[in-house]
Amino acid sequence: MTVETSPTGVPAPRDTGPQSGADRSDGAGAGDGGRGSEHPLRRHRTSTLSATELADVRGSLSPSRAADFKTCPLLYRYRTIDRLPEVPTTDQVRGTLVHAVLEKLYELPAEQRTPAAALALLQPEWQRLAEAEPATAELFAGDAASGLEAWLASAGELLDGYFTVEDPQRLEPAERESLIEVVLDTGLRLRGFVDRLDVSPAGDIRVVDYKTGGSPREAFEARALFQLKFYALVLWRTRGVVPRSLRLLYLKDREACDYSPDADELARFERNLGALWAAIERATAAREFPAKRSRLCDWCSHQARCPEFGGTPPPFPEPAAEPGAGATGMPATDPAGAPAAGSAGSGVLADGATAAGTVGFVGEPASASPSRGGDADRPA
């Protein structure tokens, strides 16, 4: 359990909690296919932090919420403070489904991880998702039912794309769908879910994130890299190792992009996150979250209440007097307060270091692009 504080007695920004739709886009918004730290199949996962660590928390950020504020402060407010519901789109749900299938695929023995096996997982995983989140099933209710088959086929194409960029028979992930989190010295808690972690026999870490969105990649690429740097920072601070590689797998484009961070860069990124959190605290104190128009508005669920589109924001929420609230009236209970579910995997790659170049990861895609940088970690 942790206490989320607010300097002003207004609702504390929260990056976790019941599914509002806001967290469907952990990391990269619609470009990610809209899955997130609170997507229906992740709700059971809770904090890995001890009570002592949680006692030091003065604020909490996930990569998606941090990226929201950088993208548009009003979007951050709607998702994190107002917690306005967002109806999932078929693209977002497809992203969740494909991620679920890829996670399940790695539960199979290596030799059984075939394209046919992945396709066979689609229907049962869709059933599981629909039961966990009835709103997803409603996307294909009534007249829309006829679209389900084609939609599942489009998910199958993304899975097919996966097999063109990686060979899962040659990989043994250390962790999948893993919750990682840390409390920085400043009291800022960082947390997020990593699609996959690979660890080479030499101990090198690779962070892998699957991108399933059908939206233009360039609109979301900076956000995606921001997400991976966020994870790299958490891993560095918790495990003492700078990940050797950050890998984005674009399943629709059938392309892998690798990036290698270094400690100096992550230290800068950490300072920038601190500055970002300070900006969020100032905005919360002033109750000022300006709209910031960009290409990403095309994927925003809140245009009807956005001044940039002729709408009017609702009144700023007043603090709720919840049981257990602290002096500020803030909720004192963080749903992420218990030990995390364990992550699966053996912790090492299945193969040696010879097949994949210097890093020692196996199953490297032939199409992996050269490492490239980005400047996505500057505060808004």
Ligand code: SF4
């Ligand atoms: S429509 Fe654009 S400017 Fe308005 S809240 Fe959404 S992201 Fe922000």
